[in-house]
Amino acid sequence: MTDPLTSDHGTGDLPQDMAETVHVPVGGHPYDIVIGEGLIDRLGALVRPHLARAKTVIVSDATVADLYMERAVNSLEKAGIACGHIILPPGEASKSFAQLEQLTDTLLDHKVERRDCIVALGGGVIGDLAGFASSIVLRGMGFIQVPTTLLAQVDSSVGGKTGINTRHGKNLIGSFHQPRLVVSDLAVLDTLPSRELQAGFAEVVKYGLIGDPAFFAWLEQNAGPVLGGDRAAQRHAVAVSCRAKARIVAEDERENGRRALLNLGHTFGHALEAALGYDGRLLHGEAVAVGCVMASSLAARLGLAHHDECIRVERLFAAAGMKTRAHQLADTLSAGDLLAHMAQDKKVENDRLVLISGPIGDARILRGVETDIVAAVLEDSLKHPAA
Numbered sequence: 001m002t003d004p005l006t007s008d009h010g011t012g013d014l015p016q017d018m019a020e021t022v023h024v025p026v027g028g029h030p031y032d033i034v035i036g037e038g039l040i041d042r043l044g045a046l047v048r049p050h051l052a053r054a055k056t057v058i059v060s061d062a063t064v065a066d067l068y069m070e071r072a073v074n075s076l077e078k079a080g081i082a083c084g085h086i087i088l089p090p091g092e093a094s095k096s097f098a099q100l101e102q103l104t105d106t107l108l109d110h111k112v113e114r115r116d117c118i119v120a121l122g123g124g125v126i127g128d129l130a131g132f133a134s135s136i137v138l139r140g141m142g143f144i145q146v147p148t149t150l151l152a153q154v155d156s157s158v159g160g161k162t163g164i165n166t167r168h169g170k171n172l173i174g175s176f177h178q179p180r181l182v183v184s185d186l187a188v189l190d191t192l193p194s195r196e197l198q199a200g201f202a203e204v205v206k207y208g209l210i211g212d213p214a215f216f217a218w219l220e221q222n223a224g225p226v227l228g229g230d231r232a233a234q235r236h237a238v239a240v241s242c243r244a245k246a247r248i249v250a251e252d253e254r255e256n257g258r259r260a261l262l263n264l265g266h267t268f269g270h271a272l273e274a275a276l277g278y279d280g281r282l283l284h285g286e287a288v289a290v291g292c293v294m295a296s297s298l299a300a301r302l303g304l305a306h307h308d309e310c311i312r313v314e315r316l317f318a319a320a321g322m323k324t325r326a327h328q329l330a331d332t333l334s335a336g337d338l339l340a341h342m343a344q345d346k347k348v349e350n351d352r353l354v355l356i357s358g359p360i361g362d363a364r365i366l367r368g369v370e371t372d373i374v375a376a377v378l379e380d381s382l383k384h385p386a387a
């Protein structure tokens with residue numbers, strides 16, 4: 001059987017105008033991810049078979065709506081689907097109780113029914129928020145993901161984690177609620193600011209680190225094309241990432257084991273995001289990049305990874321133009337604060353941190369690592385090189 005994590009790392013084996021499908025065989029509610037170009041204009045035909053009646057509501061943010069809402073609505077209407085739309089402010093701050101309340105009330109104003117599907121058109125913020133709303137409105141409706149960032153196409157639109165942030169931390173209120181369909185139009189990546197492409201790239205690198213060293217090596221050679229808009233390279237990065245995530249989620253939908261690998265670098269990363277207050281200074285993917293460098297440095301300290309592998313990890317993020325150390329993010333960060341935030345992440349069991357680290361391609365879950373060692377990793381990342 002072909003291992004989807006290690007299969008072919010060439011690109012260009014599929015004509016660029018042809019869509020490909022990755023199946024997510026998650027128990028009870030399997031679905032497809034359709035990846036291709038120009039799919040926004042085919043949205044109506046793609047979505048129609050998943051709707052119980054010809055009505056939907058599109059949820060988006062203001063930036064994405066300006067760019068793509070009209071085309072999405074036209075396509076749905078051409079397929080005979082009536083659609084309302086709800087537009088929220090862009091940015092991580094929208095993953096809040098306030099926006100959730102606003103969104104759920106507005107969905108009810110639209111007279112949605114339980115058998116209806118909401119369409120989330122946007123990045124991970126819209127997907128997480130609209131996905132969560134759809135899991136609680138009328139005790140659970142359907143939803144369809146139309147991810148418009150690289151990060152959302154490779155990660156957040158797949159797997160059914162939905163949620164919002166609270167003052168206690170990232171994603172602490174949420175649900176597992178799988179979409180009925182994911183439609184990833186690669187052409188929308190052309191309008192994505194380069195900083196957002198880089199943030200998505202961090203989650204792509206993660207798939208190399210957690211099971212696919214050949215993909216990591218491919219990314220070392222192809223970071224430039226992926227970030228520079230080379231469509232074949234982007235298609236390959238999205239498809240390989242989706243196949244990897246589909247396999248893990250199908251094996252462990254509720255994160256009782258292996259799925260925690262998808263959290264590589266996130267316990268560190270979420271602490272950085274919480275410490276900086278979700279105000280746009282630090283994007284999720286940027287936090288994941290620094291978090292993955294910290295995780296690999298932890299692995300080296302524990303004797304699980306070789307120093308050369310840490311260098312490769314940091315070098316790849318740096319080559320993508322990303323910050324790799326906490327001291328580059330803000331002067332206000334401290335190891336003590338970060339440790340306190342880490343202790344509130346979901347990867348805590350019986351007061352003990354569960355961290356994921358390890359050599360390239362062979363990440364593993366570590367329970368109860370000594371706080372002193374974690375603190376040393378944080379201090380090291382916070383230290384200015386000149387100091």
Ligand SMILES: NC(=O)c1ccc[n+]([C@@H]2O[C@H](COP(=O)([O-])OP(=O)(O)OC[C@H]3O[C@@H](n4cnc5c(N)ncnc54)[C@H](O)[C@@H]3O)[C@@H](O)[C@H]2O)c1
Nearest residue numbers: 063090123124125148149151152155156161188191192284
């Ligand atoms: N549910 C999951 O499994 C999962 C996985 C990874 C990340 N996440 C979550 O995803 C969120 C981050 O998602 P994100 O990085 O997509 O951020 P985002 O949703 O904030 O989008 C980034 C920015 O790009 C803009 N944008 C989106 N698409 C665009 C396009 N095609 N052209 C121009 N601008 C566009 C948006 O308006 C926004 O300002 C975080 O909250 C993170 O926790 C969830």
Ligand SMILES: O=C(O)C(=O)C[C@@H](O)[C@H](O)[C@H](O)COP(=O)(O)O
Nearest residue numbers: 155159161170171259262263266346
């Ligand atoms: O799908 C998953 O599982 C992930 O962990 C993917 C992560 O990239 C994502 O950031 C997720 O939202 C983090 O989940 P959390 O449970 O740590 O909040």
Ligand SMILES: [Zn+2]
Nearest residue numbers: 203266284288
């Ligand atoms: Zn993430």
